[in-house]
Amino acid sequence: MPGLPEIFPELHTQRLDLIEITTQHLQDLYHLFTNPQVTEFYQVIPLQEPGDAQKIVGMLSQRFKDKTGIRWGIAPKGESHLIGTIGYNTFTRGHRSTIAFALLPEYWGKGYITEAIAAIVQFGFDVLKVNRIEAEVLPGNMASEIVLRKNGFHHEGLLRQWMLWDDTHYDINMYALLKDDMNHK
Numbered sequence: 001m002p003g004l005p006e007i008f009p010e011l012h013t014q015r016l017d018l019i020e021i022t023t024q025h026l027q028d029l030y031h032l033f034t035n036p037q038v039t040e041f042y043q044v045i046p047l048q049e050p051g052d053a054q055k056i057v058g059m060l061s062q063r064f065k066d067k068t069g070i071r072w073g074i075a076p077k078g079e080s081h082l083i084g085t086i087g088y089n090t091f092t093r094g095h096r097s098t099i100a101f102a103l104l105p106e107y108w109g110k111g112y113i114t115e116a117i118a119a120i121v122q123f124g125f126d127v128l129k130v131n132r133i134e135a136e137v138l139p140g141n142m143a144s145e146i147v148l149r150k151n152g153f154h155h156e157g158l159l160r161q162w163m164l165w166d167d168t169h170y171d172i173n174m175y176a177l178l179k180d181d182m183n184h185k
């Protein structure tokens with residue numbers, strides 16, 4: 001039966017290790033998700049101190065336990081500290097998934113996210129067996145639109161008031177990659 005395995009599936013790329021996020025990473029998550037450049041177009045639970053990142057670790061590990069989603073920590077190869085996270089917030093086996101990613105600004109511009117997206121896209125199609133991978137991008141988030149296009153995603157349009165966060169509705173640009181798109185590369 002395709003889907004998420006019991007043991008957390010680490011992935012490895014040329015320069016990165018995609019690993020399980022644990023309480024050992026509270027400081028790294030706090031650092032990442034309180035950076036105003038990261039949160040400009042990326043909605044996260046507000047964090048007051050590193051200990052608050054426990055809420056994020058708890059939510060992500062529950063999601064994996066329930067087999068409804070998976071988030072990897074992005075670590076430079078051979079290291080255990082995180083420079084970002086990437087994963088699927090939701091997925092339906094045999095159908096579709098939603099990708100999300102974020103990287104510390106000091107690591108931007110090196111193509112790391114492009115590398116990480118390629119690895120988890122392969123995981124999505126091969127292991128989760130999804131047919132379609134979606135990304136919801138807030139208007140103005142040019143860097144995300146460019147990395148998605150670099151990974152073969154197509155812009156499908158602006159979905160009006162598609163996203164609900166803190167009682168506010170946000171328009172989003174819908175990007176998607178189909179399994180068929182991979183066959184026609």
Ligand SMILES: CC(C)(COP(=O)(O)OP(=O)(O)OC[C@H]1O[C@@H](n2cnc3c(N)ncnc32)[C@H](O)[C@@H]1OP(=O)(O)O)[C@@H](O)C(=O)NCCC(=O)NCCS
Binds near residue numbers: 038114135
């Ligand atoms: C999205 C994100 C991961 C991209 O990381 P990155 O390391 O800059 O990505 P890359 O270097 O692989 O590619 C970014 C591209 O966008 C370009 N770019 C970046 N900001 C840009 C801007 N404001 N306008 C136009 N182009 C821009 C870069 O030049 C680069 O293009 P190139 O490959 O042709 O040189 C990073 O910006 C981030 O963490 N953002 C905050 C979190 C977020 O918004 N996540 C997305 C939620 S859907």
